[in-house]
Amino acid sequence: MTDSPQTPPQFPPSEGNRRLAERLFVEQLDQCSRFPKYFEIETVNACNARCTMCTIEDWNKGESSVMKMELIEKLADEIRPHAGWVEQVCLNRDGEPTLDKQLAQRVRLLKGAGVRKVTFATNGQLMTESFVSELCDAGTDDIMVSIDGATKATFEKIRVRLDFDLVVANTIKLIELRDRLRPQMTVRVRAVAMPENEHEVRDIIQFWKSRLQDGDSIYAMRMHSWGNQHFQESSEKVARFADKPCISPFSTMIIDVDGNVPLCGCDYNIKLPMGDFASESIEEIWRGPPFLRVRDQHANGRRNEIEMCRGCDIWDRSLVGAKRDNDRPGLADSPDGKPLLQIQTDLDLDLS
Ligand SMILES: C[S@@+](CC[C@H](N)C(=O)[O-])C[C@H]1O[C@@H](n2cnc3c(N)ncnc32)[C@H](O)[C@@H]1O
Numbered sequence: 494m495t496d497s498p499q500t501p502p503q504f505p506p507s508e509g510n511r512r513l514a515e516r517l518f519v520e521q522l523d524q525c526s527r528f529p530k531y532f533e534i535e536t537v538n539a540c541n542a543r544c545t546m547c548t549i550e551d552w553n554k555g556e557s558s559v560m561k562m563e564l565i566e567k568l569a570d571e572i573r574p575h576a577g578w579v580e581q582v583c584l585n586r587d588g589e590p591t592l593d594k595q596l597a598q599r600v601r602l603l604k605g606a607g608v609r610k611v612t613f614a615t616n617g618q619l620m621t622e623s624f625v626s627e628l629c630d631a632g633t634d635d636i637m638v639s640i641d642g643a644t645k646a647t648f649e650k651i652r653v654r655l656d657f658d659l660v661v662a663n664t665i666k667l668i669e670l671r672d673r674l675r676p677q678m679t680v681r682v683r684a685v686a687m688p689e690n691e692h693e694v695r696d697i698i699q700f701w702k703s704r705l706q707d708g709d710s711i712y713a714m715r716m717h718s719w720g721n722q723h724f725q726e727s728s729e730k731v732a733r734f735a736d737k738p739c740i741s742p743f744s745t746m747i748i749d750v751d752g753n754v755p756l757c758g759c760d761y762n763i764k765l766p767m768g769d770f771a772s773e774s775i776e777e778i779w780r781g782p783p784f785l786r787v788r789d790q791h792a793n794g795r796r797n798e799i800e801m802c803r804g805c806d807i808w809d810r811s812l813v814g815a816k817r818d819n820d821r822p823g824l825a826d827s828p829d830g831k832p833l834l835q836i837q838t839d840l841d842l843d844l845s
């Protein structure tokens with residue numbers, strides 16, 4: 494492989510690389526060296542909750558808690574010439590984005606730069622009517638609300654410090670406001686399935702299914718390991734994924750509150766730094782030696798050289814074993830081409 498930014502590596506035409514190129518809508522995987530398609534931006538690195546499956550107690554974060562607006566302006570300026578290529582900017586990483594009262598302003602800047610889809614995930618506790626109205630006005634395309642229980646007891650056991658009734662009421666209000674103020678905005682309810690709530694996942698899906706609209710989604714996916722940092726992946730999974738490249742290093746750039754770029758969304762304490770967006774450009778980082786090295790390892794069947802990547806299936810859970818709602822077929826089946834409500838889970842559930 495070469496480290497030169499002008500000559501990105503040629504990846505072998507393996508089945509795994511071909512399938513990954515397909516997922517990224519490119520003919521050759523090498524084309525991904527052009528620019529990231531997805532961004533996850535840590536606008537806030539603090540949280541008003543302490544969820545049990547989250548890494549928050551293990552965070553080793555720097556000084557800043559909210560990203561300076563100059564960094565978002567820099568991001569918007571650098572994305573603008575590539576807006577047709579970029580699929581999505583997600584305005585959260587590890588923290589709770591609604592703690593940032595300038596969130597709508599950040600959305601507006603990115604929409605002004607031509608970003609097709611600006612989204613974020615929230616715990617829903619602070620989503621007041623006026624905050625949602627501002628976000629609708631700024632052009633937010635999608636909001637994900639994390640809801641890991643169908644009952645107060647289960648939800649509050651997992652989503653520690655949050656109030657189930659408030660989060661449910663806020664989410665119902667969000668859907669109503671969306672319908673009125675910005676019908677094109679989508680709402681996604683996300684549940685992380687774990688031993689504490691598996692018995693309620695079906696109820697979570699049924700409850701939100703009757704309240705969400707066409708184009709919205711419900712996800713109920715199993716807890717992941719944060720790249721072997723929350724728990725160790727099994728040797729069976731380490732072997733199964735050994736020669737399968739992960740989509741993240743070919744598609745996604747994460748930027749933390751101070752501009753540091755880690756390997757991926759799992760790398761919450763930046764064990765594997767890829768660059769510094771405060772002093773480098775997106776293109777310099779994306780085509781720099783650390784990213785080239787990781788892509789080379791993944792595209793050439795050597796991902797197990799990276800401890801975090803061993804058996805990590807965070808981006809493959811929706812492909813392996815996931816099923817869609819039986820009575821509401823997939824997007825392609827919509828008679829008038831309009832997206833239907835999507836339900837996705839990797840649990841073996843009867844959703845009828
Ligand atoms: C880290 S949070 C940040 C955004 C916001 N605070 C929230 O809770 O939605 C992003 C998403 O990661 C999910 N999450 C946290 N720990 C997880 C784990 N071990 N496995 C899968 N998802 C997890 C959360 O439920 C949430 O949907």
Ligand code: SF4
Nearest residue numbers: 540542544547587616
């Ligand atoms: S609300 Fe989000 S960031 Fe906060 S502890 Fe829970 S999962 Fe982690």
Ligand code: SF4
Nearest residue numbers: 720739757801802805
């Ligand atoms: S395999 Fe997991 S840890 Fe490795 S780059 Fe992908 S998401 Fe990150």
